[in-house]
Amino acid sequence: MSLTELFNQKTVFSLEVFPPKKTADKDAILPTLEQLQSINPDFISVTLGAGGTDHCDRTVEVANLIQNQLKIPAMAHVPGLYQTKQQVLDLLDQLSSINVANILALRGDHIPDKQPAGDFNHANELVAFIKENRPNFSIASACYPNCHMEATDFVDDIGNLKRKVDSGVDHLITQLFFNNQAFYDFKEKTEIAGINVPIEAGIMPCTNRNQIARITQLSGVPLPKKFRAIMDRYQDNKEAMRDAGIAYAVDQIIDLVSQGVAGIHLYTMNHPGIAKQIWQETRAVINAK
Numbered sequence: 313m314s315l316t317e318l319f320n321q322k323t324v325f326s327l328e329v330f331p332p333k334k335t336a337d338k339d340a341i342l343p344t345l346e347q348l349q350s351i352n353p354d355f356i357s358v359t360l361g362a363g364g365t366d367h368c369d370r371t372v373e374v375a376n377l378i379q380n381q382l383k384i385p386a387m388a389h390v391p392g393l394y395q396t397k398q399q400v401l402d403l404l405d406q407l408s409s410i411n412v413a414n415i416l417a418l419r420g421d422h423i424p425d426k427q428p429a430g431d432f433n434h435a436n437e438l439v440a441f442i443k444e445n446r447p448n449f450s451i452a453s454a455c456y457p458n459c460h461m462e463a464t465d466f467v468d469d470i471g472n473l474k475r476k477v478d479s480g481v482d483h484l485i486t487q488l489f490f491n492n493q494a495f496y497d498f499k500e501k502t503e504i505a506g507i508n509v510p511i512e513a514g515i516m517p518c519t520n521r522n523q524i525a526r527i528t529q530l531s532g533v534p535l536p537k538k539f540r541a542i543m544d545r546y547q548d549n550k551e552a553m554r555d556a557g558i559a560y561a562v563d564q565i566i567d568l569v570s571q572g573v574a575g576i577h578l579y580t581m582n583h584p585g586i587a588k589q590i591w592q593e594t595r596a597v598i599n600a601k
Protein backbone atom coordinates (compact mmCIF):
# COMPACT_ATOMS: atom_id res chain seq x y z
CA MET A 313 0.00 0.00 0.00
CA SER A 314 1.34 3.46 -0.84
CA LEU A 315 1.93 5.96 1.97
CA THR A 316 -0.73 8.23 0.50
CA GLU A 317 -3.30 5.43 0.81
CA LEU A 318 -2.09 4.70 4.35
CA PHE A 319 -2.64 8.30 5.46
CA ASN A 320 -6.24 7.99 4.28
CA GLN A 321 -6.76 4.99 6.53
CA LYS A 322 -4.96 5.63 9.81
CA THR A 323 -2.72 7.77 11.96
CA VAL A 324 0.68 6.91 10.53
CA PHE A 325 3.47 6.07 12.97
CA SER A 326 7.02 6.18 11.61
CA LEU A 327 10.55 6.12 12.97
CA GLU A 328 13.81 7.77 11.95
CA VAL A 329 17.30 6.30 12.35
CA PHE A 330 20.76 7.40 11.29
CA PRO A 331 23.25 5.02 9.67
CA PRO A 332 26.47 3.83 11.35
CA LYS A 333 29.63 5.84 10.69
CA LYS A 334 31.74 4.87 7.69
CA THR A 335 34.38 3.47 10.02
CA ALA A 336 31.88 1.27 11.91
CA ASP A 337 30.70 -2.16 10.86
CA LYS A 338 27.79 -1.69 8.43
CA ASP A 339 25.67 -4.22 10.37
CA ALA A 340 26.26 -2.38 13.66
CA ILE A 341 22.75 -0.98 13.39
CA LEU A 342 21.06 -4.38 13.00
CA PRO A 343 20.33 -4.97 16.73
CA THR A 344 18.78 -1.49 16.91
CA LEU A 345 16.63 -2.17 13.85
CA GLU A 346 15.57 -5.58 15.14
CA GLN A 347 14.34 -3.99 18.36
CA LEU A 348 12.49 -1.30 16.43
CA GLN A 349 10.88 -4.02 14.30
CA SER A 350 8.71 -5.05 17.27
CA ILE A 351 6.98 -1.66 17.05
CA ASN A 352 5.88 -2.57 13.52
CA PRO A 353 6.06 1.05 12.30
CA ASP A 354 4.48 2.15 9.02
CA PHE A 355 7.93 3.07 7.73
CA ILE A 356 11.44 3.74 8.96
CA SER A 357 13.42 6.60 7.45
CA VAL A 358 17.22 6.74 7.25
CA THR A 359 19.10 10.02 7.31
CA LEU A 360 21.83 10.90 4.80
CA GLY A 361 24.53 13.37 5.67
CA ALA A 362 22.47 14.91 8.52
CA GLY A 363 24.34 17.29 10.78
CA GLY A 364 27.11 17.76 8.22
CA THR A 365 28.48 14.23 8.67
CA ASP A 366 29.48 11.85 5.91
CA HIS A 367 27.25 8.83 6.45
CA CYS A 368 26.19 8.94 2.77
CA ASP A 369 27.41 5.51 1.69
CA ARG A 370 25.58 3.83 4.50
CA THR A 371 22.06 5.14 3.89
CA VAL A 372 21.33 2.74 1.05
CA GLU A 373 22.71 -0.22 3.02
CA VAL A 374 20.52 0.57 6.03
CA ALA A 375 17.47 1.20 3.83
CA ASN A 376 18.13 -2.20 2.27
CA LEU A 377 18.19 -3.91 5.69
CA ILE A 378 14.92 -2.22 6.67
CA GLN A 379 13.13 -2.91 3.39
CA ASN A 380 14.35 -6.40 2.60
CA GLN A 381 15.45 -8.00 5.87
CA LEU A 382 12.99 -6.46 8.34
CA LYS A 383 10.28 -6.23 5.65
CA ILE A 384 9.27 -2.75 6.81
CA PRO A 385 8.87 0.03 4.19
CA ALA A 386 12.04 2.14 4.18
CA MET A 387 12.34 5.82 3.37
CA ALA A 388 15.75 7.15 2.31
CA HIS A 389 16.59 10.80 2.97
CA VAL A 390 17.95 12.46 -0.20
CA PRO A 391 19.58 15.86 0.39
CA GLY A 392 20.40 17.75 -2.80
CA LEU A 393 22.88 20.45 -1.79
CA TYR A 394 26.09 18.47 -2.28
CA GLN A 395 24.90 16.17 -5.04
CA THR A 396 24.89 16.64 -8.78
CA LYS A 397 21.87 15.68 -10.87
CA GLN A 398 23.66 12.54 -12.01
CA GLN A 399 24.53 11.54 -8.43
CA VAL A 400 20.88 11.96 -7.42
CA LEU A 401 19.76 9.80 -10.35
CA ASP A 402 22.33 7.14 -9.44
CA LEU A 403 21.17 7.16 -5.82
CA LEU A 404 17.52 6.88 -6.85
CA ASP A 405 18.30 4.00 -9.19
CA GLN A 406 20.17 2.22 -6.41
CA LEU A 407 17.12 2.67 -4.17
CA SER A 408 14.79 1.37 -6.90
CA SER A 409 16.96 -1.71 -7.33
CA ILE A 410 16.36 -2.61 -3.66
CA ASN A 411 12.63 -1.79 -3.89
CA VAL A 412 12.76 1.38 -1.80
CA ALA A 413 9.93 3.55 -3.15
CA ASN A 414 9.85 6.34 -0.53
CA ILE A 415 12.25 9.24 -0.22
CA LEU A 416 12.52 12.39 1.87
CA ALA A 417 13.74 15.09 -0.53
CA LEU A 418 15.72 17.79 1.27
CA ARG A 419 18.04 20.65 0.60
CA GLY A 420 20.39 19.28 3.26
CA ASP A 421 22.37 20.66 6.16
CA HIS A 422 25.20 23.02 5.27
CA ILE A 423 28.65 21.50 5.80
CA PRO A 424 31.18 24.18 6.84
CA ASP A 425 33.90 24.81 4.21
CA LYS A 426 32.30 22.44 1.69
CA GLN A 427 31.22 23.87 -1.65
CA PRO A 428 27.66 22.90 -2.74
CA ALA A 429 27.47 20.99 -6.02
CA GLY A 430 25.30 23.77 -7.47
CA ASP A 431 22.55 21.68 -9.10
CA PHE A 432 20.02 21.96 -6.24
CA ASN A 433 20.02 25.07 -4.09
CA HIS A 434 16.61 24.41 -2.57
CA ALA A 435 14.52 21.33 -1.94
CA ASN A 436 11.79 22.39 -4.39
CA GLU A 437 14.29 22.12 -7.27
CA LEU A 438 15.17 18.59 -6.18
CA VAL A 439 11.51 17.59 -5.83
CA ALA A 440 10.71 18.90 -9.35
CA PHE A 441 13.76 17.10 -10.77
CA ILE A 442 12.79 13.78 -9.17
CA LYS A 443 9.16 14.13 -10.21
CA GLU A 444 10.25 14.70 -13.80
CA ASN A 445 12.95 12.04 -14.01
CA ARG A 446 11.89 9.30 -11.57
CA PRO A 447 8.12 9.83 -11.15
CA ASN A 448 7.48 6.52 -9.41
CA PHE A 449 8.94 7.63 -6.08
CA SER A 450 6.67 8.78 -3.30
CA ILE A 451 8.22 12.06 -2.17
CA ALA A 452 8.11 13.41 1.36
CA SER A 453 9.69 16.73 2.35
CA ALA A 454 10.50 18.76 5.46
CA CYS A 455 8.61 21.63 7.10
CA TYR A 456 9.09 23.84 10.15
CA PRO A 457 6.39 24.63 12.76
CA ASN A 458 8.74 27.20 14.33
CA CYS A 459 9.73 28.64 10.91
CA HIS A 460 13.01 27.63 9.22
CA MET A 461 15.87 29.51 10.81
CA GLU A 462 17.04 31.01 7.48
CA ALA A 463 13.60 32.30 6.44
CA THR A 464 12.89 36.02 6.82
CA ASP A 465 9.50 35.25 8.39
CA PHE A 466 6.61 32.79 8.23
CA VAL A 467 5.11 34.42 5.12
CA ASP A 468 8.41 33.76 3.33
CA ASP A 469 8.75 30.22 4.69
CA ILE A 470 5.15 29.15 4.00
CA GLY A 471 5.37 30.63 0.48
CA ASN A 472 8.49 28.55 -0.15
CA LEU A 473 6.82 25.49 1.35
CA LYS A 474 3.81 25.91 -0.93
CA ARG A 475 6.12 26.08 -3.97
CA LYS A 476 7.91 22.93 -2.76
CA VAL A 477 4.68 20.99 -2.21
CA ASP A 478 3.35 22.08 -5.61
CA SER A 479 6.53 20.68 -7.19
CA GLY A 480 5.34 17.18 -6.30
CA VAL A 481 5.50 16.50 -2.55
CA ASP A 482 3.17 13.74 -1.31
CA HIS A 483 3.55 14.34 2.40
CA LEU A 484 5.43 16.51 4.88
CA ILE A 485 7.38 15.70 8.04
CA THR A 486 8.02 18.46 10.54
CA GLN A 487 11.20 19.48 12.25
CA LEU A 488 11.10 18.56 15.94
CA PHE A 489 9.13 20.91 18.17
CA PHE A 490 8.34 20.96 21.88
CA ASN A 491 5.26 23.17 21.90
CA ASN A 492 2.21 21.63 20.25
CA GLN A 493 0.55 25.02 19.88
CA ALA A 494 3.34 25.95 17.44
CA PHE A 495 2.30 22.94 15.35
CA TYR A 496 -1.41 23.86 15.43
CA ASP A 497 -0.68 27.47 14.44
CA PHE A 498 1.61 26.24 11.64
CA LYS A 499 -1.03 23.78 10.41
CA GLU A 500 -3.55 26.59 10.19
CA LYS A 501 -1.08 28.67 8.14
CA THR A 502 -0.52 25.77 5.73
CA GLU A 503 -4.27 25.32 5.28
CA ILE A 504 -4.73 29.02 4.52
CA ALA A 505 -1.90 28.73 1.97
CA GLY A 506 -3.66 25.78 0.30
CA ILE A 507 -1.14 23.13 1.38
CA ASN A 508 -3.27 20.03 1.63
CA VAL A 509 -0.85 17.09 1.88
CA PRO A 510 -0.67 15.06 5.14
CA ILE A 511 1.72 16.53 7.73
CA GLU A 512 3.45 14.17 10.14
CA ALA A 513 4.58 15.69 13.43
CA GLY A 514 8.27 15.07 14.15
CA ILE A 515 8.72 14.22 17.84
CA MET A 516 12.07 13.92 19.54
CA PRO A 517 12.16 12.37 22.99
CA CYS A 518 14.71 14.43 24.86
CA THR A 519 16.45 12.38 27.45
CA ASN A 520 19.87 13.97 27.46
CA ARG A 521 20.71 17.64 28.00
CA ASN A 522 23.78 17.78 25.73
CA GLN A 523 21.88 16.23 22.87
CA ILE A 524 19.07 18.77 23.25
CA ALA A 525 21.48 21.69 23.42
CA ARG A 526 23.19 20.58 20.19
CA ILE A 527 19.97 19.96 18.31
CA THR A 528 18.23 23.16 19.36
CA GLN A 529 21.34 25.13 18.45
CA LEU A 530 21.44 23.50 15.00
CA SER A 531 17.73 23.90 14.34
CA GLY A 532 16.91 27.09 16.25
CA VAL A 533 13.88 25.36 17.82
CA PRO A 534 12.74 27.19 21.00
CA LEU A 535 12.40 25.34 24.31
CA PRO A 536 9.17 26.07 26.23
CA LYS A 537 9.35 27.00 29.92
CA LYS A 538 7.87 23.66 31.00
CA PHE A 539 10.58 21.81 29.10
CA ARG A 540 13.41 23.99 30.43
CA ALA A 541 12.20 23.39 33.99
CA ILE A 542 12.46 19.62 33.43
CA MET A 543 15.99 19.96 32.07
CA ASP A 544 17.11 22.28 34.86
CA ARG A 545 15.80 19.95 37.52
CA TYR A 546 16.81 16.55 36.14
CA GLN A 547 19.79 17.12 33.84
CA ASP A 548 22.22 15.53 36.28
CA ASN A 549 20.03 12.54 37.00
CA LYS A 550 20.17 10.25 33.98
CA GLU A 551 17.26 8.05 34.99
CA ALA A 552 14.96 10.93 35.94
CA MET A 553 15.84 12.83 32.73
CA ARG A 554 15.03 9.73 30.69
CA ASP A 555 11.66 9.25 32.38
CA ALA A 556 10.79 12.95 32.11
CA GLY A 557 11.83 13.11 28.42
CA ILE A 558 9.72 10.06 27.58
CA ALA A 559 6.72 11.40 29.53
CA TYR A 560 6.99 14.75 27.73
CA ALA A 561 7.04 13.06 24.29
CA VAL A 562 4.12 10.79 25.25
CA ASP A 563 2.14 13.82 26.39
CA GLN A 564 2.86 15.64 23.11
CA ILE A 565 1.84 12.60 21.04
CA ILE A 566 -1.44 11.97 22.88
CA ASP A 567 -2.42 15.62 22.46
CA LEU A 568 -1.49 15.65 18.75
CA VAL A 569 -3.33 12.42 17.97
CA SER A 570 -6.44 13.54 19.83
CA GLN A 571 -6.39 16.72 17.68
CA GLY A 572 -6.32 14.59 14.53
CA VAL A 573 -2.67 14.79 13.41
CA ALA A 574 -2.00 12.80 10.21
CA GLY A 575 1.01 11.00 11.65
CA ILE A 576 3.79 10.87 14.21
CA HIS A 577 7.42 10.61 13.10
CA LEU A 578 9.62 9.64 16.02
CA TYR A 579 13.25 10.73 15.90
CA THR A 580 14.65 7.64 17.66
CA MET A 581 18.28 8.83 17.80
CA ASN A 582 18.96 5.07 17.48
CA HIS A 583 17.66 4.42 21.02
CA PRO A 584 15.22 1.54 20.49
CA GLY A 585 14.41 1.17 24.22
CA ILE A 586 13.10 4.72 24.39
CA ALA A 587 11.15 4.36 21.13
CA LYS A 588 9.60 1.11 22.35
CA GLN A 589 8.54 2.62 25.65
CA ILE A 590 6.91 5.58 23.88
CA TRP A 591 5.13 3.21 21.52
CA GLN A 592 3.85 1.05 24.39
CA GLU A 593 2.43 4.12 26.10
CA THR A 594 0.77 5.60 23.00
CA ARG A 595 -0.12 2.74 20.68
CA ALA A 596 -3.73 2.37 21.88
CA VAL A 597 -4.23 6.10 21.25
CA ILE A 598 -2.51 6.03 17.85
CA ASN A 599 -4.39 2.92 16.71
CA ALA A 600 -7.80 4.02 18.03
CA LYS A 601 -10.34 4.51 15.23
Ligand code: FAD
Pocket residue numbers: 358359360361362363364389390391416417418419420421422433434435436454455460461462463464468469470472473475476485486487488514
Ligand atom coordinates in the same frame (compact mmCIF):
# COMPACT_ATOMS: atom_id res chain seq x y z
P1 FAD B 1 14.34 24.06 1.75
O1 FAD B 1 12.94 23.61 1.50
O2 FAD B 1 15.17 24.36 0.55
O3 FAD B 1 14.27 25.34 2.69
C1 FAD B 1 15.45 25.89 3.27
C2 FAD B 1 15.28 27.40 3.44
O4 FAD B 1 15.23 28.04 2.16
C3 FAD B 1 14.01 27.82 4.14
O5 FAD B 1 14.30 28.97 4.90
C4 FAD B 1 13.04 28.16 3.02
O6 FAD B 1 12.07 29.11 3.39
C5 FAD B 1 14.00 28.71 1.95
N1 FAD B 1 13.59 28.35 0.59
C6 FAD B 1 13.03 27.21 0.17
N2 FAD B 1 12.88 27.22 -1.17
C7 FAD B 1 13.35 28.40 -1.60
C8 FAD B 1 13.50 28.98 -2.90
N3 FAD B 1 13.11 28.34 -4.00
N4 FAD B 1 14.06 30.21 -2.98
C9 FAD B 1 14.48 30.89 -1.87
N5 FAD B 1 14.36 30.36 -0.61
C10 FAD B 1 13.82 29.14 -0.50
N6 FAD B 1 19.54 17.22 6.54
C11 FAD B 1 20.47 16.40 5.99
O7 FAD B 1 21.51 16.86 5.53
N7 FAD B 1 20.25 15.04 5.96
C12 FAD B 1 19.12 14.46 6.44
O8 FAD B 1 18.98 13.24 6.39
C13 FAD B 1 18.12 15.32 7.02
N8 FAD B 1 16.96 14.82 7.47
C14 FAD B 1 15.97 15.68 7.91
C15 FAD B 1 14.71 15.16 8.25
C16 FAD B 1 13.69 16.01 8.65
C17 FAD B 1 12.34 15.43 9.00
C18 FAD B 1 13.93 17.42 8.72
C19 FAD B 1 12.84 18.35 9.19
C20 FAD B 1 15.16 17.93 8.40
C21 FAD B 1 16.20 17.08 7.96
N9 FAD B 1 17.45 17.56 7.57
C22 FAD B 1 18.39 16.73 7.04
C23 FAD B 1 17.78 18.97 7.76
C24 FAD B 1 17.46 19.84 6.54
O9 FAD B 1 18.32 19.51 5.49
C25 FAD B 1 17.67 21.28 6.99
O10 FAD B 1 16.64 21.65 7.87
C26 FAD B 1 17.87 22.32 5.90
O11 FAD B 1 18.30 23.51 6.56
C27 FAD B 1 16.62 22.68 5.10
O12 FAD B 1 16.19 21.65 4.34
P2 FAD B 1 14.81 21.75 3.49
O13 FAD B 1 14.74 20.55 2.67
O14 FAD B 1 13.67 22.07 4.37
O15 FAD B 1 15.17 23.03 2.60
